[in-house]
Amino acid sequence: MSLKKKLGLGVASAALGLSLVGGGTYAYFSDTEVTNNTFAAGTLDLSVNPSTIIDVKDLKPGDTMLRSFELKNGGTLDIKNVTLLTDYTIKDSKGDNKAEDLGKHIRVNFLFNVDKLDAPVWSTTLADLKGMDPKVVKNKFDLMFGDEWGAKGLAPGSSDLLFVQYEFVDNGKDQNAFQGDSLSLKWTFDAMQKAGSER
Template identity: 60%
Template sequence: MGLKKKLGLGVASAALGLSLVGGGTFAYFNDTTEVNGSFAAGTLDLNAQPTTIIDVKNIKPGDWMNRAFELKNDGTLDIDQIKLYTDYKVIDAEGNNAGEDFGDHIRVNFLHNWDKADTPIFFTTLSELKEMDETELYEKVFVPWLGTFGGYLAAGTSDTLLVQFEFVDNGKDQNKFQGDSLELTWTFEGMQGPGEAK
């Protein structure tokens, strides 16, 4: 290889090296900015006071018991709907109920105000209440009961609800229920409303 060729190859190699080095060191304007976000979920916190709504002894057919209890929304979100689930256990003292349910004879009268209204907004027996659809019960009981709040319980508010329990005198022999007791459990479930733009 001649000197000219060697010099030409050397110059070409140097030019290629400089172009590779120069290609990685160009300058340009730039700027950056950053945005942040956070998500905090609200809370539903439904409470009832007192937690024992009724505890009576020595009742007889025809007796009624008026009780008041307070539902409170201690959460940060409105409670749009309240569902009520009823469960109970009958203790048959004498073992002679012959398949009859004591819950068929205890009527629940849901009242606005027992001092001002002599008829309940809705009534049913405990046994029927146990089997009732929660949506139907919400419309029949909680919408009128919580009507002053539009059928819902706003965050940070409470409402006092009035109920009357009645041992219905059906005019027939109810001796089989002497000494019996019924242990009632009401479970209230607060439900959120639909989503909305924030």
């Protein structure tokens, strides 16, 4: 082997030795841990039973109709409050009611005390409900439920039974224009969550 090759091999061996020594200088203990984390959003699931609260025919002024319905929280989060939105359409069978709103003649009596179903907690007409700010309706509902609703809300798996009486008000005047007319009522219950909290 020539001197050049011997020197080259010697230099390479020395460099390898230094790298091993240098590498050993920076050796250290190590340990690794892995965490598995999850963010799962809860659910709001408000249901109304029955889905059709009222369906009556052949009404006349003076008729009253008592109905009950249940609001149930089938989700995993507390429901803080419920807003009621009212909408309806009128079918004027003969076209003779001269733009008179049948909704002004249908009074809604909200009854929340099962022992006193003859004493409305709040009365209003469908026409007023339709034109009312949803926040005002929410405040009325909060007051009617009291601390049970306002402070605790509607917990997951719980329900509240509500009673409502509809009344075709007899105003003592000629209401013949409403004969054969019909009103289709749509109530939308909008559930809102409680405020976020430190978890």
